[in-house]
Amino acid sequence: MEQHKIPQATAKRLPLYYRYLNNLQHQGKTRVSSQELSDAVKVDSATIRRDFSYFGALGKKGYGYNVEYLLHFFRETLDQDELTEVALIGVGNLGTAFLKYNFLKNNNTKIVMAFDRDANKVGTKIGGVPVYHIDDLEEKIGDIHVAILTIPASEAETMTERLVENGIEGILNFTPARITVPSHVRVHHIDLAVELQALVYFLKHYPLDNEKGNKKE
Amino acid sequence: MEQHKIPQATAKRLPLYYRYLNNLQHQGKTRVSSQELSDAVKVDSATIRRDFSYFGALGKKGYGYNVEYLLHFFRETLDQDELTEVALIGVGNLGTAFLKYNFLKNNNTKIVMAFDRDANKVGTKIGGVPVYHIDDLEEKIGDIHVAILTIPASEAETMTERLVENGIEGILNFTPARITVPSHVRVHHIDLAVELQALVYFLKHYPLDNEKGNKKE
DNA sequence: ATCCTTTTGTGAATGATCTCACTAAAAACT
DNA sequence: AGTTTTTAGTGAGATCATTCACAAAAGGAT
Numbered sequence A, B: 001m002e003q004h005k006i007p008q009a010t011a012k013r014l015p016l017y018y019r020y021l022n023n024l025q026h027q028g029k030t031r032v033s034s035q036e037l038s039d040a041v042k043v044d045s046a047t048i049r050r051d052f053s054y055f056g057a058l059g060k061k062g063y064g065y066n067v068e069y070l071l072h073f074f075r076e077t078l079d080q081d082e083l084t085e086v087a088l089i090g091v092g093n094l095g096t097a098f099l100k101y102n103f104l105k106n107n108n109t110k111i112v113m114a115f116d117r118d119a120n121k122v123g124t125k126i127g128g129v130p131v132y133h134i135d136d137l138e139e140k141i142g143d144i145h146v147a148i149l150t151i152p153a154s155e156a157e158t159m160t161e162r163l164v165e166n167g168i169e170g171i172l173n174f175t176p177a178r179i180t181v182p183s184h185v186r187v188h189h190i191d192l193a194v195e196l197q198a199l200v201y202f203l204k205h206y207p208l209d210n211e212k213g214n215k216k217e
Numbered sequence C: 001a002t003c004c005t006t007t008t009g010t011g012a013a014t015g016a017t018c019t020c021a022c023t024a025a026a027a028a029c030t
Numbered sequence D: 001a002g003t004t005t006t007t008a009g010t011g012a013g014a015t016c017a018t019t020c021a022c023a024a025a026a027g028g029a030t
Helices: A008-026 A034-041 A045-053 A067-077 A093-100 A134-140 A153-165 A192-205 B008-026 B034-041 B045-053 B067-077 B093-100 B134-140 B153-165 B192-205
Strands: A084-089 A109-116 A129-133 A146-149 A170-173 A186-189 B084-089 B109-116 B129-133 B146-149 B170-173 B186-189
Touching (some): A008 A034, A084 A093, A093 A109, A093 B093, B008 B045, B008 B067
Parallel strands (some): A084 A109, A109 A129, B084 B109, B109 B129
């Protein structure tokens, strides 16, 4: 592939830039400087310029960046136009939150089906997304390769095996379980309890007071 | 304070270690090696040893770590015994998920109140947590210093100002808005859309090697 | 056209984190 | 008791990421 040189830290910020640029375009703005962008997304302006520079010279000195051009460029780079279909496993409160979240507004991902074992949910649509019984996973999943896992931790490991057997290659794991997967499967963990604990720990042990911005993640 | 030398990356992993050690204790295990821990939490064993080493020599060579001792030590270091009270702002699906999540099982944080403006929710209890009207924030919040923000992005900025005026110093922000805060306030962003997009981007551009586990068919 | 201002793109410095690879100590075994 | 095995702790280097600071290019003004 072409751009193996983009740092992962940069890649993680791209969706953020993309979304804000979209906002700008809707507001009718045609140009933006790294400094303006910095104020909005809370990332150092030098970091933003560095991030963009991995894709070549996208801006003009003394002018900034053309919003439309940047968006057009990102659309291709981020594969924004190529829709990635996603399955959601577990329609509890967290799962429902995802289903009702309008990912499509700025994004390249769409949850196209959900699975649960609760008979009250199976057969309904939530946020426009059909909910199937988990027993029908094999039958329904088709060639979806990304799954969001919002089930109890106790079921995470067996469900993961089943997902992987059925072609899933990327898992956004919201369970506290650190699941085991073959080496070709990518897992991103988002552990709500850990995030909250980490925030509290930082509050107690890393007083900030006279720093400038604040950090993410 | 005492240990300002602990890297932030280490601090973020502590809750993870802590939770797994708790599991081990419940299973009756008395010792654990960095390698076992590594397999379980998916962090390189050298990183784990390095992490622990910031707190001094907690293990024994040729033996590993004593689970109980480690837990006892972490309890103090992580302030596990000192409960941090948290307020939740916005009782939608995501907020409800938090309220029903039993943070107390292994943790040092507790959501003690929630706020919303929906009359159907105000006055009820969800997951044992009372829901107050958002207009009563000033009256009810007491000296809580940590808030979880699960409201629509459009309300994030004004709500943040209000929270900060009322003594909040740490915000776990689930809205896509990059909120602006004074320098003494710490914000951690968790942006669900960005996380999903980043996962998809990595899947497409950073292929994982599948040399040893050939699971393709 | 000329000068001044803005703002990019980037070399280099710095900072942060991770991992290798080895030492030494304790445990386990014979 | 002596030998082998296990495993923590860590120096040093590798890798990754951020930030400084400035030259050069382009815009804007007159």
